[in-house]
Amino acid sequence: MLNKYPLWKNLLIVVALVLACIYAAPNLYPPDPAIQVTPARSGAEMSEDVLARVRSALNGNQIEFFGEEVKGSTALFRLTATDKQLPAKDAVQRLLGDEYIVALNLAPTTPQWLLDLGAGPMTLGLDLSGGVHFLMEVDMDDYVKGKMANYREELRNRLREEDLKYRRVQQDGDKLRISFVDADVRSKGAAFVARSYPEFIQSSEDGEYADLVLAINENKIREFEDYAIKQNLTTLRNRVNELGVAEPLVQRQGRNRIVVELPGVQDTAEAKKILGKAANLEFRLEAEPGASRFATEEYGFRSEQFRTARLEKKVITTGDSVTNAQPSFDENGFPQVNIDLDSKGGAVMTQVTRKAVGRRMAVLFVERKPKTTYEMVDGKEESKTIQVVEKSIISLATIQSTLGSSFRITGLESAEASELALLLRAGALAAPMYFVEERTVGPSLGKENIEQGMNSVILGLALVLALMAIYYRLFGLVANVALLANIVILIALMSMIGATLTLPGIAGIVLTVGMAVDANVLIFARIREELGNGRSPQQAIHEGYNRAFLTIFDANLTTLIVAVILFAVGTGPVKGFAVTLSFGIITSMFTAIMLTRAIVNLIYGGRRIEKLSIGGKA
Template structure:
C-alpha cells in the first residue's frame, strides 16, 4: 500500500542530483572582470587577446584567468583595484578598436560550465548599475513620416513634370501641396492617389490657389507610433550590445515609455550619451552657385536651398545645399569605421539596403561630376543650470561632415571620408550600425544604484530567507516530530529546486523575486500540514498507521491541488499584466508553487514510504 516502485525513487534521485548541480554555480560568487568586444572592422579576437595580455604585462597587472570566444575576450582579476587599473590601460592601448567594459564574471568551475550550469543573473537592485525611464516622442514620429511623404510628393511630381507652387507639412498634421492651375492639381490627385493609396486626399481653394491636402488615417497614425516604440526598443538593444553590457533589461512600459536597466555599468555618462542620441544621415546635392559659401551666419540661405554649418573648416563655415534630400539614413543596414590605406585618414564604410541602393544609384547617376554633401543630424538631451535649477532640453544639431565630388554612380556600398578623428568615425559607425531611433526619446527618470546598496539588498534578502526557513523548520520539528523533519528536508530541497530552475532559465533575480522566495518558504509547508493533519484525523478515527498514511496523502491531494492552482493562476496574471518588479515576484512565486507540490506530494511520500512502508508500525511519531 505504502510502497513506491523503483522508477519513482530513481526519478526523485535524478531530480535531486540535477537540482543540486544546477544550483551549485550560485555559491561560487563572481570575479571582477574586464570584457573586451572588438569592433566589427577591427582585428580578430585572438589578436585583441594578445595585445591585451601584452599591455597588462607592461602594466604589471596579473590576470586571474582569460576566457575567449568568437565574440569577445573576458579577463578575470582577483580584486577590483586590478580590474579598474587594467580597464584604464586597455582603453588606452586599444582605443576605438574595441569596447572595454567593466563586468562581474561568474566564478563557476570549468566542470560545471561544461554541463552548462551557470548562476542566475542578478537584477539592478541587487547588482548595482543605472536605470533609465525614457519617453518616446510619438508626435515627432508622425511628423517624420509626413516629412518623408513630403519628399516623395516632390519626387513623384517632378518626375512627371507636374508644376506646383509648394509642398509643405502643415501643423505637423498633414502634407499640403499648392498649385497655380486646377489642371495641374487634377493631374497630381490622380497620380498621388494611385501612388499613395493609404492617404486621405482632399481638395480646397485658398488664396487664389488650388490646394491638395493629404492626411494620415487614424489607423496608420497609430501604426506609425507603435512601430516607433518597437523600433526604438530594437535600436536601444543594439546600442547596449555595442557597449558590452551584460544582462540588460530593455522593455516597453505603457504606450510610449521604455525602461532601460544596465546592471554593473559604472560609466553612466557614456551609456546615457550613446543610448539617448538620435543620429542619422542625409545626402544632399551641393548648390554649386554658392560653393564655397561666402555669407555669414545671420544671412538666410538662398531660395530653394538649406544652409548647415560645416564640421571641417576646409569646406568653409557653411555649406549651401539643395532642399531635396537624395537619401536618408533609414536605408543604412551596416556601417563600420576603417582607415583609408592611401591617405591614412579615418572613414566610415556604409552598406545600404537594396531599395536604398536603387534610389542612390539613380540619384548619383544623374549628378556625376557634381558635389554631394553628407549631413549628420543628431538630437540629444543636454542638462544645464539655469538660475540655480537643473534644466533638461533636447538639442538638435545639423552639420555637414563631408563634401565630395561624385566620380561615378554609387550603389549599395560606399564610404564617407573627411572625418576629423578616428574616434568620430567610430562613434558615427556605432550609431549608424545600431540603427537610428525612429523617434526622439527623452530621459524622464534616471537612477544609479551603487554596488554597496546592491550588496546590502542581497544580504538582507538572504537573511530574510534564512530567518523564515529556520522559524518554519523549528515549528514543523516541534509540532510534527519525525514527520516534521521529513517536511523540513522537503523544504530545503524546494529551495534548491527554485534556485536551480532560475539558473537554468537564466532568469534575473530581483528584490521582489527574493520576496517571492520568502513567501514560498512559508507556503511550501502548507501541503505537508494538510497531509499530516489528515493523517492525524485518520489515526483518531481508528485507522491503522499504514491506512492513515495512505488516506492522508490520497484525501489531501485534491485540496492541495485546488489551493496551489488558484495561487498559480494569480501568479500568472501578475506575470502577464505586471511590469518588471511585479513579474520578478510572479516568476519566483510560480516556480515555488510547482516545486513545493513536487516535493510535498512526491518527495515526502517517498521518504515516508521508505521509512514506514516496509515494516509493521504500531504508532506514528506525528
C-alpha cells in the same frame, strides 16, 4: 506492498536532486565587482598603452584591483570592493575620454567545470545587483522637421501633377512656404491643399510672390508623437533583445519620454553603444562633376580618416525602409551586410538606380550620440553631456546594374558589419532621441537589498523548520528536508532558464516556503485523521497521501493560474514575482508529495510498525 516506491522512481528522485545541486551550485560563487573598458568605435583594438593608462588611473586614486583580463577589444579589471566601482569608473572615464566606454560589470567566479556543464548563477535584477537606468527623450522638433521635408518633396510632385504653377517650395523649420505665380493660382493651390492635406493650417502672405504658408495642426503633431514613441519603443525593445539583457524594462513615460532599465549583469558597455546611437542609413548618389555646391555635401569616410567624397543632398531612401539585415561574407571572404527593403523603398531604389548605372552610390551612416564635456563652475569641474550628429560614408560603390529590394553593402570591417546589421535588423528609430538622465544603481545598494532579502528568507525558513520539527516530530523533519530541497530545486530551475531574481522574486521564494509547508501540513493532518479512524499506520500513510493529493493539486492549480496571468499582463518586478511563484508551485508539488513520500517510505515502508512519530496523539 503499501508505501514502497519502485526502484526507477527512487532513482528519478535522486537524479533530480543531484542535478538540482549541480545547477544551483554556481550561486554559491558571488561575482567580483569590476569595471570594463571597451573602445567606442567598433573594430578598434585594446592596446597596451590604454591598459597602462587604466592602471595609472586606478593606482592614482588608490583603488585596489586584480585579475586584469583582456578579451579581444575588451579589458576587464576586477576590484577588491564593490563601493570602489563608481569611483574607478569615473577616474578611468575621465582619463580616457569619449574614445572609450567604461562600464560597471560583475565578473563571474563560477568554477570552469560547472560552466562546462552549462551551469551558471542566476541573473540579479536592477534592485539587487545594480544596473543602468536611462531616461530618453524623443526630439519631436527634429522629427517634425523631417516630416515637413517629406511633405515638401511630395507637394512638389503633386502640384506639378495638378498643373498648379509655383516658383518654389521652401521649408522654414516646421513650416512650408509655397510661392505661387499669382494670387489666383494660390487660391487654387489652397483649395487643393485643404482637400488633400487637411492636417495643414494655412495662411497667406503677399510679397514678391503669392505665398501660401503651411503649418501642421496640433492633432497631427500628437499623432506624429504617438507613432514616434511607439516605433521607438519597439526599436529599443528589439535592440535590448538583441543584446540579450534579461528582464529589461522599456516603457513610455509622459508625452515624449522613454525609460530603459537594464538590470542583472552590469555589462552596459555594449548597451550604451547600441542604445546611445540613434543610428540610421542614408543612400545617396555621388555628386557628378560640375554639380552645384548648394545641392551637394562633402562627407568623410568612417574607416579612412582623410578620405572624403561629395554626395548629392537628395536622399534616395533611408534605413526606415530596411526590413531585414544580416551580416555575411562575400566570395573573397570580406564582410558584408545583406539588405532587404520594403516595397516602397525598393521601388524608389529601382527607379533611381535604373538611370544611374555606372555612377557611384554612397551608404551614409548617420548617428546621434552623446559627447561629454567638462567645464569649471564655481571653482568645481562639472561634466556636461551634449548630443552630436555625425555622418560618415561606410560604402561608396559603383552601381553595376539596377538595384531592387535586395542588395548588399560592402567595404566594412567584421565588427562594423555585425553592429550595422544589428541596428538595422532591430529597426531604425522613427525619431532621434537623446539621454535626459542616466542613473547607475550602485552595487552597494543591491548588496544591502540582497542581505535584507536573504535575512527575511532565512528567518522565515528557520521559524518554519523549528515549528514543523516540534509539532510533527519525525514527519516534521522529513518535511524540513523536502523544504530545503525545494529551495535548491527552485534556484536550480531559475538558474537554468536564466531568470532574473529581484526583490519581488525573493518575496515569491518566501511565499513558496509557506506553500510547500502548507501541502505537508495537509498530508500530515490527513494521516493523523486516518489514524484516529482506526486505520493501521501503513494504511494511514497510504490514504493520507492519496486523499490529500486532490486538495493540494486544486489549491496549487488556482495559484498557478493567477501567477500565469500576472506574468502575462505584468511588467518588470511583477513578472519577476510571477516567475518565482510559478516555479515554486511546481517544485513544492514535487518535494511535498513525491520527495516526502519517498523518505517516509524508506523509514516506514515494507515493515510492521505500531505507531508513527507524527506528533499529537498518534
